[in-house]
Amino acid sequence: GTLYCVAIPFGRTFAVTGPGAWKLDCEYDGWPNGLKVQQNGRLLIADHKLGIVEVDPLTGAAVTLLGHRNSQAFLGLNDLQITADGTVWFTDQGQTGLHDATGKVYRWSGRQALTCVLDGLPSPNGLRLSPDGRELFVAVTRDNSIWRAPLMASGEASKVGRFAMFYGPTGPDGLHLDSRGYLWVCLPGADTLWILDAQAQVVGRVRFPHGAFPSNVVLDERKGNAWVTCSGLQSIFQVSFDFT
Secondary structure (H helix, E strand, O other): OOEEEEEHHHOEEEEEEEOOEEEEEEEOOOOEEEEEEOOOOOEEEEEOOOEEEEEOOOOOOEEEEEOEEOOEEOOOEEEEEEOOOOOEEEEEOOOOEOOEOOEEEEEEEOOOEEEEEEEEEOOEEEEEEOOOOOEEEEEEHHHOEEEEEEEOOOOOEOOOEEEEEOOOOOOOOOEEEOOOOOEEEEEHHHOEEEEEOOOOOEEEEEEOOOOOOEEEEEEEOOOOEEEEEEOOOOEEEEEEOOOO
16 A cells, blocks of 8 residues: 655655655656566665666665666666566656657566667656557657567567557646556646546546646555645655446
8 A cells, every 4th residue: 555656866766655654765866757566665766867666665775787788878767567477667768859859669578588679769758558458559759659569479579550549738648547447647837637448538537737747647446546746746646436
């Protein structure tokens, strides 16, 4: 029941156990961005400065597990997902955009097997795989869109296209794919959270106060709650929903 979040500029991770109940877990010399909880209880972080970092919330120790590819540093990691088999998928965003479409999506299976799944993205941000592992969705911020990449049995991407287009000064950021196949999209430039079905039709929308800048979302489907980090207001909002 603990909610974990990061403070990017100060290299901090926090544990939130209730309204106003924040605990500093770790502070290190990095820029933590995306965060996931592993089965062993440790945090795996896509760190913009260091790469893939593991944090032990009990001791506060931070260790860099993956800092480069073929002796070349990453552009700047943004977000990650851990699949059921322990594979880590992550985006390498850096300062890429329409002027420099060199962002990447990687798949990491253990400490040696690192594969570039997608290249040439103008600012890859949040990402999610479908439960069957056949589709990859990536929030491409500077393209103001969600890209959909069908995945072959080999793990290679094929016939990549735009799944949805958005609007505003800042494109989509964090993503979540729920058990119904609905895609939850944080759109910070419009202070909005969009919910799309499998055909990219809008089935729900949540508006936040002006300047909220919603950046990421996580769900507890059993209790019908979503938590949204809003970096513009330096706050976390709870959103209640009904799946019926």
